[in-house]
Amino acid sequence: MRKVLAFDLGGTKFAFGVVNEDGSVLGSGRVETHAEKGPAQACDRVAAEAHKLLDELKLKPADFVAIGVASPGPLDISRGCVDGSPNLPGWTGYSITEALSKSFGGLPARIDNDCNAAALGEFRFGAGKGKKNVVYITVSTGIGGGAVIDGRLMRGSNGNAAELGHIPLTMDGPRCGCGNLGCWEVYASGTAIARRAREALAAGRTSSLTVLAGGAEHVTTHHILQAVAQGDALSKEIWEQSINYLGRGLGAVINTFNPDVIVVGGGVTAAGDTLFVPMRQSANSYAFPRLSAVCTIVPAGLGGNVGVVGAAACAFEHVG
């Protein structure tokens, strides 16, 4: 079976894996990125560790058809570079694909935005398998997106398509990292859900959250869910608002892409049915019935492997 070497670059960790054409991971590992020390040292170290894995698996570069890299955006995919990513300062303009290709016998290498790679991974190997139109949404620190349209990853003009966390929900809400007011992610990301609870506590609302979290400033979505289960009124209110915000954004995603499935990943999905059951209902209430009728909303299937397997999916697509 054909194999690729896949890399998942993050601000903290730089993971890698050997992935079969069926999506199975033969082996994997990771190094610290030490992003502040620049790209060359990180690429050198991750390549050295990956070579050790190849030795263990008795594989050599010639046993692979390609290299895939998933990276936080924005990217210059034609040059294989990150291009102003806030978590990778000083990396702009360094060709990660060229560096990794050189380390592995000149294998063809491509880089893709991590959410776009995740979308292709879920389409090819995960919860979107067998569908043609798959949108991936991750709800964690922010909200990210990726879209597979009629079986092909939507990369856009320069590889930065599907910034879906920046769909507007209001024109005068909290300011988003992108500079706009009221983006979807400032209402409904994990960070935003916790922030709204902390703001309510700061405004004098009482809740078991303060005790659960060991102080209002430590509240996370995890505590909110615990408090919801215990019947805490403020937490229920925050959670219901969050479901409504998530649904409004997902409704827009349905109306925009008319997808077969929306695959939702990210930390907030640990809530399981407590999230998915009302979120589906909310999303459907905001979408055209003929579009929501054909769209399911399901949890991600690749779990912690999504970065490496997504990068692998992009590499397989690259070589055709």
Added chain:
Amino acid sequence: MRKVLAFDLGGTKFAFGVVNEDGSVLGSGRVETHAEKGPAQACDRVAAEAHKLLDELKLKPADFVAIGVASPGPLDISRGCVDGSPNLPGWTGYSITEALSKSFGGLPARIDNDCNAAALGEFRFGAGKGKKNVVYITVSTGIGGGAVIDGRLMRGSNGNAAELGHIPLTMDGPRCGCGNLGCWEVYASGTAIARRAREALAAGRTSSLTVLAGGAEHVTTHHILQAVAQGDALSKEIWEQSINYLGRGLGAVINTFNPDVIVVGGGVTAAGDTLFVPMRQSANSYAFPRLSAVCTIVPAGLGGNVGVVGAAACAFEHVG
């Protein structure tokens, strides 16, 4: 040169044309739809008129490679039917493609949403020619959209993708025809722009609009633009708000699709540079710089032919 027979179905008119593979229209015509009398009579009459055109042009069905139909959505494209379109009551379930195919010697026929067809038409023959990622937006009674992704029309799961007029701008604004509050089109369509002016007049604002339009209830975007040119304060305010709303939505379109070009059509674009210059600036202010840097926003190139030429583009795509 290969030719198709193209139909542009609307609630009032049913247009048709003979279109070459280079997008040139050899001949065209139209009949009244008489939508309320049902689909069979309309298809029969438009087919009869189209046969007359073929006779004039000395063409026969065998000279064509396909039939294309552009229709208001929602559609069931697999069956060639409209499916609950408010302007075509009683048409649901009648296969327009089958009827037209039978009338023209069994030519292969396909139907597409009119805005999606327009997007493919502008991509193939109009203002998006030569680009790979083209979004079409029409700003008229409502706001409609269509997207060509990497050279292929994005149809979605059941042919209803790109309902871009229903991107949210607020969660508590005016109610949209789709049932939601605060959709883009209830702020920024031609209808919405005129409505906001009439509401301001009803609330007691004074303006030269009332005289220009011959009564507040007759105000259209055309009058607003006239009044802007004459320095009317209310009209300038309404127009600036409208540009801001259009820009917020277009910014979301840029962040969603990372397109090479957004082609904007519809009645409001008659305003020309008075619209396009500030609208581009507004859109760019709401989009990620790396995405807006590669995206131009241009007026539609097909004008009044967009329906027939869009349907033709879909037919050519259909036969490959």
